[in-house]
Amino acid sequence: MKILRCLLMLFLINPIFGRDFSTVSIEKVARFWDKRPCNIRHSNQPIGTRAYFDEVEQRKYFVEPHIKQFAEFETWRGKRVLEIGCGMGTEAVNFARAGAILTVIELSPESLELTKKRFAIYGLTANFILGNAEELDKFLPEVEYFDLIWSFGVIHHSPNPETILNKCKSLLKQNGELRMMVYAKLSYKLFYLMHETGVWDFNAVDDLLAGYSEAQTGCPITYSYTLEEAQKLFAEFKILNIFKTHIFPWNIEKYIAHQYEKEACFKQISPELFKQLEAELGWHLLIRAQKI
Numbered sequence: 001m002k003i004l005r006c007l008l009m010l011f012l013i014n015p016i017f018g019r020d021f022s023t024v025s026i027e028k029v030a031r032f033w034d035k036r037p038c039n040i041r042h043s044n045q046p047i048g049t050r051a052y053f054d055e056v057e058q059r060k061y062f063v064e065p066h067i068k069q070f071a072e073f074e075t076w077r078g079k080r081v082l083e084i085g086c087g088m089g090t091e092a093v094n095f096a097r098a099g100a101i102l103t104v105i106e107l108s109p110e111s112l113e114l115t116k117k118r119f120a121i122y123g124l125t126a127n128f129i130l131g132n133a134e135e136l137d138k139f140l141p142e143v144e145y146f147d148l149i150w151s152f153g154v155i156h157h158s159p160n161p162e163t164i165l166n167k168c169k170s171l172l173k174q175n176g177e178l179r180m181m182v183y184a185k186l187s188y189k190l191f192y193l194m195h196e197t198g199v200w201d202f203n204a205v206d207d208l209l210a211g212y213s214e215a216q217t218g219c220p221i222t223y224s225y226t227l228e229e230a231q232k233l234f235a236e237f238k239i240l241n242i243f244k245t246h247i248f249p250w251n252i253e254k255y256i257a258h259q260y261e262k263e264a265c266f267k268q269i270s271p272e273l274f275k276q277l278e279a280e281l282g283w284h285l286l287i288r289a290q291k292i
């Protein structure tokens, strides 16, 4: 813990210059996610079958249990929910199963097709929109319409995350909620990547994280945020809660082979200490916010 605190101090005395991805084309982003939709290798069953989707869900919530806690699916029964960037629809099916009146918007046609197939298999319904969330108002002209706008690991992959949040402002009901996850810059993942690549250049942090943020390398856009930067990003909202969580403790080679063995450094850590570490250096920055 002490070493990690020292590393954090290093960041405090070295200014980090944020990378601007706003000129990257949205088509490039869509192509990246089309080539390999998020979590597509979470199951070895034939893609698009019920067995496949069941296994994808089981694996996702095994490695990212905080998602269910953060979403509280059951509380949105009968409420209007918008999901931005549903990927292949793991959260979307859970909102729909819980009885939410669901709209999803997704940029990648391949990902949305998988989500539609998934809904058909489970006999669920939603309003599916293929499009760029930076143009939400083009697809959803309603005002003060949604009780919840959910977006997990999405807006930081879009050229202008602020534009998406701006569009959310008018779509959200006065007492509605935004629940979003963006990547946390000062994270165990960052230090792990710096160590693995030998790149200890604080000005290269954004490129490093963008290169390795996903299961596949070369994501065209990945913004990441310090707590202060995230507060600034959500400045037009009242933040109810903001916290870090999620350190991936598994040996990656085994994980790819669908086996779960913790890395040696995490084997000895008590669950309490691990939670504390996640709160300090987790990769997922979770934000709950409302309209001001």
Ligand SMILES: C[S@@+](CC[C@H](N)C(=O)[O-])C[C@H]1O[C@@H](n2cnc3c(N)ncnc32)[C@H](O)[C@@H]1O
Pocket: 029, 030, 033, 038, 039, 084, 085, 086, 087, 088, 089, 090, 105, 106, 107, 108, 111, 131, 132, 133, 134, 151, 152, 153, 154, 155, 157, 158, 159
């Ligand atoms: C890391 S995946 C997360 C998917 C899903 N939320 C999940 O947790 O499994 C990011 C997703 O965001 C989508 N995305 C990125 N920018 C977007 C935009 N501007 N509008 C809509 N979707 C976008 C991508 O196509 C991709 O499916």
